[in-house]
Amino acid sequence: MEKKSTKGWLYLLPALVFLGLFMIYPLVDVFIYSFEEGYNFTSQTYFGIGGYNYSYVLHDPYFLRALKNTFILVVITVPLSTAIALFISVGLASLDKLRDLFQTVYFLPYVTNTLAVGLVFMILFKKTPYTDGFVNLILGAVGVNPIDFMEGPYWAKMFVLCFYTIWVVLPFKILILTSALCSVNKNYYDAAKVDGASRLRIFTKITVPMISPSLFYLIITGFIGAFKAYSDVVALFGTDLNSAGMNTIVGYVYDMLYGSSGGYPSYASAAAIILFAIVLTITCINLIVSKKYVHY
Amino acid sequence: MDNSENFKKIEKAALRRRNFSKALTVILLSLWGLAVLFPFYWMCLTSLKSYGSYNSEYIPKLFTLSPTLENYITAFNSVNLARYFGNTIIFTVVTTLLMLMVTILAAFAFSRLNFKGKQLSFTLFLSLMMIPNELVIITNYVTITETNLRNTFTGLILPGVASVFYIYLLKENFSQIPDELYYAAKVDGTSDFKYLWKVMLPICRPTIITITILKVIECWNSYVWPRLITDDKDYYLVSNGIQTIRESGFGRENIPAMMAAVVAISVPLILLFLIFRKKIMEGVARGGTKG
Numbered sequence: 001m002e003k004k005s006t007k008g009w010l011y012l013l014p015a016l017v018f019l020g021l022f023m024i025y026p027l028v029d030v031f032i033y034s035f036e037e038g039y040n041f042t043s044q045t046y047f048g049i050g051g052y053n054y055s056y057v058l059h060d061p062y063f064l065r066a067l068k069n070t071f072i073l074v075v076i077t078v079p080l081s082t083a084i085a086l087f088i089s090v091g092l093a094s095l096d097k098l099r100d101l102f103q104t105v106y107f108l109p110y111v112t113n114t115l116a117v118g119l120v121f122m123i124l125f126k127k128t129p130y131t132d133g134f135v136n137l138i139l140g141a142v143g144v145n146p147i148d149f150m151e152g153p154y155w156a157k158m159f160v161l162c163f164y165t166i167w168v169v170l171p172f173k174i175l176i177l178t179s180a181l182c183s184v185n186k187n188y189y190d191a192a193k194v195d196g197a198s199r200l201r202i203f204t205k206i207t208v209p210m211i212s213p214s215l216f217y218l219i220i221t222g223f224i225g226a227f228k229a230y231s232d233v234v235a236l237f238g239t240d241l242n243s244a245g246m247n248t249i250v251g252y253v254y255d256m257l258y259g260s261s262g263g264y265p266s267y268a269s270a271a272a273i274i275l276f277a278i279v280l281t282i283t284c285i286n287l288i289v290s291k292k293y294v295h296y
Numbered sequence: 297m298d299n300s301e302n303f304k305k306i307e308k309a310a311l312r313r314r315n316f317s318k319a320l321t322v323i324l325l326s327l328w329g330l331a332v333l334f335p336f337y338w339m340c341l342t343s344l345k346s347y348g349s350y351n352s353e354y355i356p357k358l359f360t361l362s363p364t365l366e367n368y369i370t371a372f373n374s375v376n377l378a379r380y381f382g383n384t385i386i387f388t389v390v391t392t393l394l395m396l397m398v399t400i401l402a403a404f405a406f407s408r409l410n411f412k413g414k415q416l417s418f419t420l421f422l423s424l425m426m427i428p429n430e431l432v433i434i435t436n437y438v439t440i441t442e443t444n445l446r447n448t449f450t451g452l453i454l455p456g457v458a459s460v461f462y463i464y465l466l467k468e469n470f471s472q473i474p475d476e477l478y479y480a481a482k483v484d485g486t487s488d489f490k491y492l493w494k495v496m497l498p499i500c501r502p503t504i505i506t507i508t509i510l511k512v513i514e515c516w517n518s519y520v521w522p523r524l525i526t527d528d529k530d531y532y533l534v535s536n537g538i539q540t541i542r543e544s545g546f547g548r549e550n551i552p553a554m555m556a557a558v559v560a561i562s563v564p565l566i567l568l569f570l571i572f573r574k575k576i577m578e579g580v581a582r583g584g585t586k587g
Contacts, residue, residue, distance in 0.1 A: 019421075026434070027432055030432065095322070105332055108569070111565045114519070117336075119554060123554075130351055224428075258523075273431070
């Protein structure tokens with residue numbers, strides 16, 4: 001037994017070393033950083049221990065704006081993307097021949113580089129002196145005046161960001177919901193039809209309850225993902241998010257850590273922990289709610 | 297007679313209604329398909345337009361009659377796109393191989409071997425899955441900077457090697473292999489390592505392939521960590537490359553060349569996806585997360 005024990009740990013050793021160095025130690029360290037006041041990156045000294053970093057971050061107008069942006073993004077994209085994904089999946093599940101083709105097409109955004117495609121979106125929406133851009137061309141056809149989406153009003157920028165975010169997150173949601181829908185036993189539908197139930201009633205009383213576990217899984221992961229939005233935003237508005245007024249919480253963390261405004265790991269840590277606390281709270285609420293509504 | 301005619305009529309009406317709703321579904325789905333495909337079409341199209349013709353179109357055209365490859369030449373010549381590709385390939389291959397090694401060994405230990413503290417350590421392992429990357433990246437950045445590993449492949453690769461989720465996925469798969477096989481191999485005097493190599497890995501090949509592909513996609517698209525850890529252009533990955541191209545690259549206005557770079561970066565993954573479509577979608581459904 002003694003010899004076997006060593007052997008087991010030996011096989012586990014590489015994973016333990018990597019996880020210890022790059023996950024467990026940082027996890028402890030980030031809490032320590034967040035309480036060290038006035039930490040200096042170059043000399044690695046600090047003045048004292050306390051909650052100053054948290055209060056600094058919470059009073060920083062940049063952080064407050066990042067918080068606001070992130071919340072707007074979450075509140076708009078999570079319900080909307082889940083609803084759209086649900087409708088598309090219901091449509092997909094009702095097809096037989098074309099389903100494979102549509103699924104393949106819908107999945108494409110998942111495998112593409114967010115930064116690269118974000119650039120394409122930027123160009124489609126951008127209004128320059130040379131051209132109003134493709135989106136404005138379409139809007140013009142229905143009689144809307146050209147809008148400067150990338151450098152114009154806040155709501156226009158937010159619209160582009162929400163649109164792109166939904167475009168990026170839909171493939172995953174459609175995939176999960178379609179496979180959930182296809183695994184629902186057909187007998188339930190047949191029984192409902194025999195009883196003369198309307199399609200809406202079948203949808204709300206059979207379909208949604210049957211796939212509720214997947215639906216809640218998507219809502220929970222959707223919230224977590226949307227709170228951590230960053231790469232999509234950089235793809236659209238460039239790395240200087242503060243001047244574009246479109247920073248997110250994660251963007252704030254990285255700005256504090258690195259770049260022209262960087263060098264403050266303590267502030268970054270405090271902001272990251274605040275983010276983690278928010279996500280944890282929301283996830284707990286989601287889990288409590290899902291206990292009430294998810295069947296099985 | 298009357299009845300059967302009525303029956304036919306009703307059936308016809310029902311069929312028509314069903315066909316109508318089916319057609320409507322297909323049309324609506326096609327619309328979203330168009331929205332998905334359009335950016336890809338647009339980037340290919342723009343990358344084929346010449347600089348002059350692109351800029352002279354106040355109203356962008358949806359096709360081009362004189363496609364040109366000059367943008368691709370510009371893209372590869374005026375920034376070191378080939379180098380970014382090379383870097384990304386090295387980064388992806390090494391990270392994935394190391395990850396596979398670590399994952400296979402750990403999954404084997406958890407599923408096949410018995411040792412003291414196995415249950416406890418596995419539980420701790422699982423709880424690590426909940427830790428968001430944003431929380432640990434700060435210290436990792438400090439660690440890598442302090443050990444002078446910035447702008448090296450070592451610094452880029454090391455933090456991404458161990459993945460709790462893949463270990464869990466593979467462990468579940470390993471555990472499905474019947475014990476009898478192991479005992480039979482033991483009676484024949486096979487060593488544990490040989491059993492892992494010759495029996496378990498071939499049986500679990502589908503899962504290994506899934507993990508590999510998911511990791512490759514993750515590596516190819518990674519942006520945040522490479523950006524933090526490299527500021528020397530010699531070590532840029534494609535994502536960072538694209539960002540530099542955008543912010544300084546070929547002058548902000550040469551959009552066709554930008555699009556050529558975007559196409560070049562997107563094509564490898566799209567090809568990979570089209571080849572391993574089933575595997576990738578299966579794997580993601582089982583445990584990918586994004587968004």
